[in-house]
Amino acid sequence: xxxxxxxxxxxxxxxxxxxxxxxxxxxxxxxxxxxxxxxxxxxxxxxxxxxxxxxxxxxxxxxxxxxxxxxxxxxxxxxxxxxxxxxxxxxxxxxxxxxxxxxxxxxxxxxxxxxxxxxxxxxxxxxxxxxxxxxxxxxxxxxxxxxxxxxxxxxxxxxxxxxxxxxxxxxxxxxxxxxxxxxxxxxxxxxxxxxxxxxxxxxxxxxxxxxxxxxxxxxxxxxxxxxxxxxxxxxxxxxxxxxxxxxxxxxxxxxxxxxxxxxxxxxxxxxxxxxxxxxxxxxxxxxxxxxxxxxxxxxxxxxxxxxxxxxxxxxxxxxxxxxxxxxxxxxxxxxxxxxxxxxxxxxxxxxxxxxxxxxxxxxxxxxxxxxxxxxxxxxxxxxxxxx
Numbered sequence: 286x287x288x289x290x291x292x293x294x295x296x297x298x299x300x301x302x303x304x305x306x307x308x309x310x311x312x313x314x315x316x317x318x319x320x321x322x323x324x325x326x327x328x329x330x331x332x333x334x335x336x337x338x339x340x341x342x343x344x345x346x347x348x349x350x351x352x353x354x355x356x357x358x359x360x361x362x363x364x365x366x367x368x369x370x371x372x373x374x375x376x377x378x379x380x381x382x383x384x385x386x387x388x389x390x391x392x393x394x395x396x397x398x399x400x401x402x403x404x405x406x407x408x409x410x411x412x413x414x415x416x417x418x419x420x421x422x423x424x425x426x427x428x429x430x431x432x433x434x435x436x437x438x439x440x441x442x443x444x445x446x447x448x449x450x451x452x453x454x455x456x457x458x459x460x461x462x463x464x465x466x467x468x469x470x471x472x473x474x475x476x477x478x479x480x481x482x483x484x485x486x487x488x489x490x491x492x493x494x495x496x497x498x499x500x501x502x503x504x505x506x507x508x509x510x511x512x513x514x515x516x517x518x519x520x521x522x523x524x525x526x527x528x529x530x531x532x533x534x535x536x537x538x539x540x541x542x543x544x545x546x547x548x549x550x551x552x553x554x555x556x557x558x559x560x561x562x563x564x565x566x567x568x569x570x571x572x573x574x575x576x577x578x579x580x581x582x583x584x585x586x587x588x589x590x591x592x593x594x595x596x597x598x599x600x601x602x603x604x605x606x607x608x609x610x611x612x613x614x615x616x617x618x619x620x621x622x623x624x625x626x627x628x629x630x631x632x633x634x635x636x637x638x639x640x641x642x643x644x645x646x647x648x649x650x651x652x653x654x655x656x657x658x659x660x661x662x663x664x665x666x667x668x669x670x671x672x
Contacts, residue, residue: 289624291670292659293626293627293628294347294659295344295652295655296345296348296566296593296629298441298486298534299534299636300358300635301351301635302635302649303353304335307353310328315402332351333429334429334432336350336429337350338432341435344656345655348430348437349438349440350426354421355638356402357636359448359490361443362448362471363404365418365419366412366470366471368466369404378499380497380498380501381545392540406452406453406456409456419478422440438483439484440484441488442485442486445467446464446519464515468519475487484532485531486532488533488534489535489560491512492516493547493553493568495515496546497548516557516560519561520560524561529563531561535565536632539631539632539636544573563590564593564627567595568631569613569617570594570598570630578613578616594614594629596614596629596630597610597651599632600631602643602647604650604654605654607658613628615662615666618662630655
């Protein structure tokens with residue numbers, strides 16, 4: 286199993302800082318303010334071109350559209366699928382924030398989070414026949430890629446499990462029936478992305494963040510049974526896509542909380558391997574999970590998997606030194622082999638439109654440092670034979 290690149294490839298998780306004027310337009314639309322649809326579409330298209338070019342300029346190998354068109358990495362599906370209606374659910378539960386209520390206030394005050402909308406499932410889920418959002422996203426990405434030199438591209442899509450986590454089930458008789466209805470509906474988006482020759486990234490915060498949020502009342506074994514079901518639904522949805530054209534993002538939640546209730550990677554890693562995607566992106570840079578590289582000294586990675594640990598974290602204005610980035614990459618390469626490692630970012634930089642976490646310009650500085658660190662690691666791991 287190999288990336289086949291002869292060097293350490295770099296990528297990120299999906300969302301990147303959006304231009305201020307695009308944020309204002311998307312917020313206005315979310316608030317019900319009339320927005321010229323053609324003007325919004327034109328601005329999104331231009332923003333995709335800008336963000337792809339900037340990723341390549343930073344040295345990122347495998348790029349995407351920055352999720353410019355999406356109000357949020359998961360809640361966007363309500364605009365593409367039938368079945369969601371009613372009042373938006375805003376009281377998301379995070380066990381770690383219960384212990385630290387001042388942290389909860391900080392998280393809740395973030396304007397990007399206040400603007401997101403997640404109504405319940407109130408009817409049968411199906412793809413909206415008149416919605417061409419996926420096709421538009423793919424056309425914008427293709428146009429942006431035409432003028433740049435990138436090693437590859439990906440497009441993010443919400444997993445069935447994370448959709449079920451965000452949108453309460455008020456219609457289906459069982460959670461399993463609900464989950465597989467989502468899976469079948471999302472299959473169209475996954476297959477459209479793959480059909481365009483783009484790698485499908487399935488975002489799966491439910492497999493980790495779910496432990497201290499929606500599934501916090503479960504004990505560990507109950508939680509494992511639930512995420513095993515979520516993985517089964519994911520595999521059902523991507524059954525027609527080759528594993529090498531799939532990657533999945535494992536996430537414990539991109540918010541500035543204490544995260545002391547995060548489930549250990551060791552408690553779920555055996556289940557993660559069951560998921561079909563070849564490449565697994567996971568948090569490995571932040572203070573709660575940076576130590577877990579040692580897990581792979583004892584846990585065998587299946588031969589058909591590639592690891593993409595986060596070696597940059599998106600929650601602080603510190604720009605990681607390229608030497609630190611290289612050290613983090615080499616730790617994984619020393620354990621699982623240089624040909625089975627990519628370098629990524631723990632999570633997205635702007636998972637909700639207008640999310641205020643770090644200086645947007647710092648995000649680009651971090652991606653540049655990611656690329657420079659990967660170059661250092663490549664020289665150490667391949668020497669003069671580096672591609």
